[in-house]
Amino acid sequence: DQQVKQNSPSLSVQEGRISILNCDYTNSMFDYFLWYKKYPAEGPTFLISISSIKDKNEDGRFTVFLNKSAKHLSLHIVPSQPGDSAVYFCAATFSGSARQLTFGSGTQLTVLP
Amino acid sequence: DTEVTQTPKHLVMGMTNKKSLKCEQHMGHRAMYWYKQKAKKPPELMFVYSYEKLSINESVPSRFSPECPNSSLLNLHLHALQPEDSALYLCASSPYLGGELFFGEGSRLTVL
Secondary structure, eight states: OOSEEOOOSEEEEETTSOEEEEEEEOOTTOOEEEEEEEOTTSOOEEEEEEETTOSEEEETTEEEEEETTTTEEEEEESSOOGGGOEEEEEEEEOGGGTTOOEEOOOEEEEEEO | OOOEEEEOSEEEEOTTOEEEEEEEEOSOOSEEEEEEEOTTSOOEEEEEEETTEEEEEOSOOTTEEEEEEETTEEEEEEESOOGGGOEEEEEEEESSTTSOOEEOOOEEEEEO
């Protein structure tokens, strides 16, 4: 049972436009969500997070939106840059799990120059 | 120093070999993790150490043996592995159990 789902394995966006990566979850106990970015041959890098008490968190070009009623979160990157091309993993956790992360399957973002 | 350092970056071993993967961090983090990642799949948690004690073992086969000699080091001892164990092994640390993870670059393991 996949508790965190990223239904789009890949996404292509033109440089300068907005990239929107989506993530759905099924476990209503999740109360903290994170996005990680992974380049080939490197470990994942933490990007941005959001607590369930918020519906939006912004950090520079990156904004994460959380819709608890829909059990959906999204990562917006604007403007997109070629260096943003990577695999993006959504992850979720809750306090009862000792904060272990459940990862989605990832979305490969390609930003075209 | 905000890095998690993993060695070796690449390892090829036979099914009868004994080898170890090493992980080091000097950020004062008190939780360290081993993840396994196969191609095009998300990282899968293997082990978690909190304050140098094994906190979580996600039903990993005994041919994988973790060790945390001190708060900065985490080892993964490998013995009698199978070809299906070939994967990228990621070490991560966090300031405390469940904090944001800082990942190393991974050790790419190939079992022949």
